[in-house]
Amino acid sequence: MxxxxxxxxxxxNENSHVLDVGCGDGILMEFLVKEKKVNIRGIEISKTKxxxxxxxxxxxxxxxxxxxxxxxxDKSFDYVILSQTLQAFLNPEKVINELLRIGKQAIVTIPNFxxxxxxxxxxxxxxxxxxxxxxxxxxxxxxxxLCTIKDFVFFSKNKNFxxxxxxxxxxxxxxxxxxxxxxxxxxxxxxxxxxIER
Amino acid sequence: MNIRENIKTLIIKKPLKLxxxxxxxxxxxxxxTYGSLNKNKDNAILxxxxxxxxxxxxxxxxxxxxxxxxxxxxxxNKSIDTNKYFVLCANVIGGCMGSxxxxxxxxxxxxxxxxxxxxxxxxxxVNAQINLLDFFGIKKLFAVVGGSMGxxxxxxxISNFPDKARAVIPIACTSNHSAQNIAFNELGRQAxxxxxxxxxxxxxxxxxxxDKGLAVARMAAHITYLSKKGLQEKFGRKLQERDDxxxxxxxxxxxxxxxxxxxxxxxxxxxxxxxxxxxxxxDYFDLVKQNNGxxxxxxxNTKAKFFVISFTSDWLYPTQENKEIVIALNAIGANVGFxxxxxxxxxxxxxxDVPDFLKALKNFLDKSYLDK
Numbered sequence: 001m002x003x004x005x006x007x008x009x010x011x012x013n014e015n016s017h018v019l020d021v022g023c024g025d026g027i028l029m030e031f032l033v034k035e036k037k038v039n040i041r042g043i044e045i046s047k048t049k050x051x052x053x054x055x056x057x058x059x060x061x062x063x064x065x066x067x068x069x070x071x072x073x074d075k076s077f078d079y080v081i082l083s084q085t086l087q088a089f090l091n092p093e094k095v096i097n098e099l100l101r102i103g104k105q106a107i108v109t110i111p112n113f114x115x116x117x118x119x120x121x122x123x124x125x126x127x128x129x130x131x132x133x134x135x136x137x138x139x140x141x142x143x144x145x146l147c148t149i150k151d152f153v154f155f156s157k158n159k160n161f162x163x164x165x166x167x168x169x170x171x172x173x174x175x176x177x178x179x180x181x182x183x184x185x186x187x188x189x190x191x192x193x194x195x196i197e198r
Numbered sequence: 199m200n201i202r203e204n205i206k207t208l209i210i211k212k213p214l215k216l217x218x219x220x221x222x223x224x225x226x227x228x229x230x231t232y233g234s235l236n237k238n239k240d241n242a243i244l245x246x247x248x249x250x251x252x253x254x255x256x257x258x259x260x261x262x263x264x265x266x267x268x269x270x271x272x273x274x275n276k277s278i279d280t281n282k283y284f285v286l287c288a289n290v291i292g293g294c295m296g297s298x299x300x301x302x303x304x305x306x307x308x309x310x311x312x313x314x315x316x317x318x319x320x321x322x323x324v325n326a327q328i329n330l331l332d333f334f335g336i337k338k339l340f341a342v343v344g345g346s347m348g349x350x351x352x353x354x355x356i357s358n359f360p361d362k363a364r365a366v367i368p369i370a371c372t373s374n375h376s377a378q379n380i381a382f383n384e385l386g387r388q389a390x391x392x393x394x395x396x397x398x399x400x401x402x403x404x405x406x407x408x409d410k411g412l413a414v415a416r417m418a419a420h421i422t423y424l425s426k427k428g429l430q431e432k433f434g435r436k437l438q439e440r441d442d443x444x445x446x447x448x449x450x451x452x453x454x455x456x457x458x459x460x461x462x463x464x465x466x467x468x469x470x471x472x473x474x475x476x477x478x479x480x481d482y483f484d485l486v487k488q489n490n491g492x493x494x495x496x497x498x499n500t501k502a503k504f505f506v507i508s509f510t511s512d513w514l515y516p517t518q519e520n521k522e523i524v525i526a527l528n529a530i531g532a533n534v535g536f537x538x539x540x541x542x543x544x545x546x547x548x549x550x551d552v553p554d555f556l557k558a559l560k561n562f563l564d565k566s567y568l569d570k
């Protein structure tokens with residue numbers, strides 16, 4: 001289980017209606033059902049992972065988040081979760097807008113490209129960084145729109161999204177991101193977790 | 199063909215008003231069951247058959263002596279596990295395996311109906327079959343499931359009877375028949391009508407059968423059930439029991455021989471007029487129009503859990519048409535899952551040994567059975 005799942009769970013109210021976009025094998029979905037008794041749906045593009053979710057008894061829709069979120073009505077979920085997937089979309093801005101349309105709130109987690117180890121890798125080795133959260137080579141990575149925690153905060157401000165909660169994760173330890181500590185969190189954390197609304 | 203002996207039949211006394219306006223009563227519904235109904239009567243699955251199917255879902259069909267049409271999916275320990283569930287399937291009205299259809303005698307004229315039989319719809323089919331629930335004392339089915347025309351009946355069933363099933367599984371189907379599908383059905387009907395033995399549907403009176411026309415209808419339809427890739431891999435340009443082309447019109451190619459065979463075995467088990475009536479029912483099916491242009495309205499009164507399944511190589515009821523059902527359900531926040539199964543076997547995939555499909559179906563059913 002990814003360390004951020006516990007933090008995501010803490011952001012969610014019991015018995016709420018949740019959509020997990022890019023839900024993978026449904027590990028977060030199962031966790032949220034157990035922890036928060038949520039009514040949860042998943043959307044996933046990989047046929048193998050869809051099968052795994054069905055085998056777990058999860059309600060899953062095979063589909064591509066960039067094309068298939070359109071079908072959900074406005075504010076049809078309390079929360080829409082996007083866990084470490086934003087960077088893989090052709091048009092992340094459009095996806096975020098869709099998340100905020102269909103969800104009352106969205107929870108977005110991003111691998112932080114501003115993390116010091118990544119910066120150091122590029123600085124010293126001069127090749128595209130490979131880390132635990134970003135394990136692929138540049139030529140086969142699905143991650144085409146990587147950003148830093150700072151980028152995401154600026155993006156949200158620019159677009160007038162309200163960041164109700166901004167959490168940085170460093171060695172699996174969470175801490176709040178504030179304007180005053182943004183530079184240091186952007187350097188020291190490998191993951192950002194944001195609760196957003198419009 | 200005396201087929202009555204092996205057929206269980208329920209006579210429906212209650213009048214049924216058909217969509218065409220006519221009323222029918224005292225009509226037979228032929229059915230078969232597999233597995234056993236539990237004490238709470240909550241383990242029943244109603245299976246709906248497709249165009250040329252019948253009530254003999256699995257095991258050996260007592261009439262054709264061949265495997266039931268869904269033997270891959272239904273049986274002990276299979277996807278629809280008859281050790282666990284009570285499986286119920288009825289021959290559709292308009293059909294020719296014992297249910298009220300055009301090969302039956304009109305009690306008023308004492309003659310076989312033929313094309314005097316009323317035109318029936320998918321709606322009429324499910325309204326006839328709901329009587330089986332009363333007969334078995336089933337208040338609520340665990341699931342309704344079916345592929346192709348069976349899937350259309352699934353959708354119509356839950357629309358008509360929103361609280362009569364917990365799980366709803368339409369497979370490789372559509373909410374309204376496309377122009378292409380109406381066209382293929384019309385081709386089949388015209389092939390039958392062009393057979394000089396059809397006699398405007400009165401062939402029973404003259405003891406003849408329009409078998410050539412029906413065989414051509416089946417051959418044409420059979421092509422639509424497969425995929426180009428599947429056909430190419432199975433047959434390619436392989437020759438039939440010969441080393442070279444014969445410069446004639448015999449079946450030189452294996453695919454020709456295969457289609458001729460499919461046509462010839464079909465006429466032994468199927469009635470030409472039933473083929474007309476059932477294809478017509480499919481063409482008339484339009485759940486969108488029934489709901490004034492909004493498919494979601496068909497499902498707004500049900501709390502059932504849906505699972506929609508399509509196949510990548512199905513060009514008769516393509517994924518997009520199945521997805522429209524999913525979209526309509528999501529629009530009203532219904533509990534719906536969807537999976538597109540990768541298969542080269544075309545529309546027929548749901549009838550064949552396609553492990554990913556059989557696995558998904560089993561997992562969905564077994565997990566859904568637990569959440570009461």
